[in-house]
Amino acid sequence: MQRYEQIEPIEPIIGPGQTYATITERISSIPLTDLRQTPRGWLVGFAISFSFLMLFLISILWLFARGTGIWGLNIPVAWGFAIINFVWWIGIGHAGTLISAVLLLFQQSWRNSINRFAEAMTLFAVACAGLFPILHLGRPWLFYWLIPYPNTLGMWPQFRSPLAWDVFAISTYATVSLLFWLVGLIPDFAILRDRAAGKLQRQIFGLLALGWRSSSRHWYRYEMAYLILAALSTPLVVSVHSIVSLDFAVSQLPGWHVTIFPPYFVAGAVFSGFAMVLTLTIPIRKWYNLEDFITMKHLDNMAKVMLVTGSIVFYGYLMELFYGWYSASVFEQYMVLNRMIGPYAPFFWALILCNGVIPQLLWFKFFRQNIPFLFVFSIIVNIGMWLERFVIVVISLHREFLPSSWDMYTPTFWDWSLYIGSLGLFFTLLFLFIRFLPMINIFEMSMLQFSENEKARRREARRVQLAGDTPEPAQMA
Amino acid sequence: MTRSDIYGLMAEFDSAEAITKAAHRAHEEGYRDMDAYTPFPIEEVIEAVSPSTTGVPFFVLIGGVLGASGGFLMQMYAMTIDYPLNIGGRPANITGWPSFIPITFESGILLAAFAAVISLIALNGLPMPYHPVFNVPGFERASQDRFFLCIEATDTKFDRRRTREFLQSLQPRQITEVEP
Numbered sequence: 319m320q321r322y323e324q325i326e327p328i329e330p331i332i333g334p335g336q337t338y339a340t341i342t343e344r345i346s347s348i349p350l351t352d353l354r355q356t357p358r359g360w361l362v363g364f365a366i367s368f369s370f371l372m373l374f375l376i377s378i379l380w381l382f383a384r385g386t387g388i389w390g391l392n393i394p395v396a397w398g399f400a401i402i403n404f405v406w407w408i409g410i411g412h413a414g415t416l417i418s419a420v421l422l423l424f425q426q427s428w429r430n431s432i433n434r435f436a437e438a439m440t441l442f443a444v445a446c447a448g449l450f451p452i453l454h455l456g457r458p459w460l461f462y463w464l465i466p467y468p469n470t471l472g473m474w475p476q477f478r479s480p481l482a483w484d485v486f487a488i489s490t491y492a493t494v495s496l497l498f499w500l501v502g503l504i505p506d507f508a509i510l511r512d513r514a515a516g517k518l519q520r521q522i523f524g525l526l527a528l529g530w531r532s533s534s535r536h537w538y539r540y541e542m543a544y545l546i547l548a549a550l551s552t553p554l555v556v557s558v559h560s561i562v563s564l565d566f567a568v569s570q571l572p573g574w575h576v577t578i579f580p581p582y583f584v585a586g587a588v589f590s591g592f593a594m595v596l597t598l599t600i601p602i603r604k605w606y607n608l609e610d611f612i613t614m615k616h617l618d619n620m621a622k623v624m625l626v627t628g629s630i631v632f633y634g635y636l637m638e639l640f641y642g643w644y645s646a647s648v649f650e651q652y653m654v655l656n657r658m659i660g661p662y663a664p665f666f667w668a669l670i671l672c673n674g675v676i677p678q679l680l681w682f683k684f685f686r687q688n689i690p691f692l693f694v695f696s697i698i699v700n701i702g703m704w705l706e707r708f709v710i711v712v713i714s715l716h717r718e719f720l721p722s723s724w725d726m727y728t729p730t731f732w733d734w735s736l737y738i739g740s741l742g743l744f745f746t747l748l749f750l751f752i753r754f755l756p757m758i759n760i761f762e763m764s765m766l767q768f769s770e771n772e773k774a775r776r777r778e779a780r781r782v783q784l785a786g787d788t789p790e791p792a793q794m795a
Numbered sequence: 796m797t798r799s800d801i802y803g804l805m806a807e808f809d810s811a812e813a814i815t816k817a818a819h820r821a822h823e824e825g826y827r828d829m830d831a832y833t834p835f836p837i838e839e840v841i842e843a844v845s846p847s848t849t850g851v852p853f854f855v856l857i858g859g860v861l862g863a864s865g866g867f868l869m870q871m872y873a874m875t876i877d878y879p880l881n882i883g884g885r886p887a888n889i890t891g892w893p894s895f896i897p898i899t900f901e902s903g904i905l906l907a908a909f910a911a912v913i914s915l916i917a918l919n920g921l922p923m924p925y926h927p928v929f930n931v932p933g934f935e936r937a938s939q940d941r942f943f944l945c946i947e948a949t950d951t952k953f954d955r956r957r958t959r960e961f962l963q964s965l966q967p968r969q970i971t972e973v974e975p
Contacts, residue, residue, distance in 0.1 A: 494905065
């Protein structure tokens with residue numbers, strides 16, 4: 319064995335030639351750009367997103383005026399797009415927490431350049447997700463009845479119902495994600511304050527920075543609090559999607575009453591979330607020339623996470639089929655058959671193709687490092703994960719126990735407009751975020767640069783030391 | 796100790812390595828009331844200038860315990876005392892506790908997270924719009940690419956002349972007297 323080979327060149331997670339000053343300059347210049355010099359591409363993107371947001375508002379207005387009858391819902395399919403979209407959005411959010419919290423605990427420092435962005439994605443996805451159950455309420459203006467508060471009706475929410483657990487899980491998740499995000503932003507607000515050219519900018523960022531002065535004593539508490547928040551978010555993110563899955567699993571419907579749901583939903587959530595992170599970062603790193611910060615190594619790592627979670631999800635699909643057969647229950651067996659050869663079978667097979675078969679390509683480095691492929695792939699997975707929820711919600715409901723009530727579910731214009739519109743809400747918020755806030759965590763990037771320099775120095779010292787040694791004869795053949 | 800009319804003496808350094816060395820030297824010299832200002836947390840600097848505990852975990856524990864027990868007791872009260880309902884065969888007494896766990900967990904996490912953030916901000920004395928160190932020329936780079944070490948006038952060993960000489964021996968870019 320040759321000892322020189324122990325030190326291999328490693329793929330960088332920050333591009334060469336960056337210093338603290340260039341990192342800070344590069345990232346903070348985007349939010350500090352003068353309003354009149356906003357890039358035209360941003361304006362076009364924002365305008366398109368904003369028009370879809372208007373479609374969203376119109377759909378909500380029409381829903382409030384006419385009620386849920388404008389959707390394709392009926393008995394037996396009483397849960398349609400609203401629930402599908404809810405689960406889809408909340409799942410997308412989960413990757414943000416995974417990147418910011420779980421990877422922090424595992425000391426995966428490559429996360430530093432994508433965590434701010436992924437957390438913002440979480441917040442906006444949760445905002446979209448949270449709206450759907452409320453819009454689905456029938457009387458959305460009474461949504462506050464879900465919250466336990468002293469009232470003259472003498473009424474409590476039904477705490478034994480997974481739907482009430484959902485309220486607590488989603489609102490806690492949204493709040494904790496927001497806190498985590500804001501805490502991460504405080505030092506960066508201070509950087510923007512210190513770099514701001516205009517007085518107004520300096521005052522706004524000065525207020526937001528709370529007087530942060532980069533003191534080491536403050537950093538000490540800051541790191542502790544940040545670590546604790548990560549440790550709290552990690553079980554939280556697992557609990558949230560588990561509780562979402564219990565909305566289904568606690569019922570007694572074939573196709574929903576499945577014990578594998580919580581872990582398989584959590585894996586699916588991470589899978590879809592990473593898909594969305596890829597969909598968003600690939601164009602943004604290109605447009606804003608951030609290739610030095612979001613490198614091939616990041617894309618490769620994300621693809622690997624997707625391969626793992628995608629395989630877990632695929633295993634979940636197979637287990638659902640297996641237990642449908644193994645249950646020896648005629649209803650379960652019929653549900654499985656109906657999935658595979660029933661009227662919605664194309665959706666099921668498309669799901670298997672998108673989430674089961676295509677992700678297996680990621681075993682190959684060629685595909686993991688092929689940016690156009692990754693972009694197309696991430697969109698396929700987004701679609702696949704939406705189909706998964708469609709398969710679970712609609713196919714399980716539309717042929718229930720009594721054949722006389724069987725019916726098909728056909729989404730209407732308003733189903734689609736609300737769904738497409740929620741994408742408008744998401745992208746509008748995202749465009750505002752990348753324009754007005756630092757989309758990469760600046761101080762964490764500097765810290766990463768510091769530790770990478772240290773590592774490089776140690777590696778270099780070791781290399782010199784090894785090269786200085788005379789090669790010893792191999793001890794074992 | 797004599798009352799001083801300045802907040803302290805601030806030395807400015809170029810690199811993380813320099814401030815690490817400087818903070819350790821100052822600690823060895825016996826200075827305790829001092830603080831470093833760096834663009835990102837540097838573990839070794841923190842060791843030299845910070846008190847031994849942050850205080851944050853204690854509040855998080857209190858928040859978590861209060862949140863979880865409060866959430867659980869609220870559900871117990873609502874579902875077994877105030878308005879008992881038998882739904883899904885889940886007993887309306889203490890034996891129905893498993894269905895209260897998800898909300899107990901969520902409320903525990905919620906209060907613990909709030910405790911973490913509030914204790915972080917409060918223990919750091921933020922928001923603090925004015926602080927003497929902001930008077931130091933060039934201090935805006937403390938958040939970007941410069942590293943500062945401030946020995947405060949409240950320190951028992953602080954002496955305007957000798958402390959300055961000590962800081963000078965660390966070869967900083969410059970030394971500033973911080974106006975209060």
